[in-house]
Amino acid sequence: MRVLMVTSLVGVVLFAFAGQASASSSCSMGAGRYQDARSGNVVVWGNYRSLSGGMSCSSVRYVLNHWLRPWAANTLQIRTNFYDGYVRWRCYRTTRIRWRCWTPDDAGVFSFTAYRL
Numbered sequence: 001m002r003v004l005m006v007t008s009l010v011g012v013v014l015f016a017f018a019g020q021a022s023a024s025s026s027c028s029m030g031a032g033r034y035q036d037a038r039s040g041n042v043v044v045w046g047n048y049r050s051l052s053g054g055m056s057c058s059s060v061r062y063v064l065n066h067w068l069r070p071w072a073a074n075t076l077q078i079r080t081n082f083y084d085g086y087v088r089w090r091c092y093r094t095t096r097i098r099w100r101c102w103t104p105d106d107a108g109v110f111s112f113t114a115y116r117l
Contacts, residue, residue, distance in 0.1 A: 025050050027057035027110075033117070036073035042117040043072045048110065051100070055108040063089065063101065064112065076116055 027048040035042045050060050063084055068091075071079050078099055080091045087108065091101040094111070102109040 025057065027060045034069045034073050036070065039074050041073050041076055043069070043076070043114055044117060045069060045112060045114050047098075047113045049112070051109040051111060052106065055110060059108060060110045063108075063110070068101075068112075068114075072114060078114060 027050055032044050032046050033042055034045060045064065048057075048060055048064065050057055067082060067084050067089075068079060071077070078091055078093075079089075082089050087103045087105075089101050089103060089108075091099055094100050097113045097115045098111065099114060100109070100111045
């Protein structure tokens with residue numbers, strides 16, 4: 001009976017860790033430096049992570065490449081509230097260089113680092 005209980009407990013713990021691992025995934029984005037052609041500003045980006053199970057890395061790439069990266073390189077600011085044509089996004093700083101963005105319905109959550117050179 002004890003062996004069965006221990007085996008069941010190990011199975012539950014492994015299932016819990018597997019769920020946590022799948023909820024957060026690292027996304028590759030290509031070049032880390034982004035330079036605005038007009039202003040010449042350079043912003044370094046990295047450590048992209050999709051933090052919600054429903055948000056794919058291609059969605060993270062879309063929001064970063066089409067909305068956040070060009071805006072930040074041009075103005076040297078991260079947009080904290082914007083609409084990408086599909087949903088409204090909210091972003092906030094978690095550390096000096098770390099950011100987190102999410103949708104109000106929590107369907108999409110991701111984080112990244114960004115800093116100016």
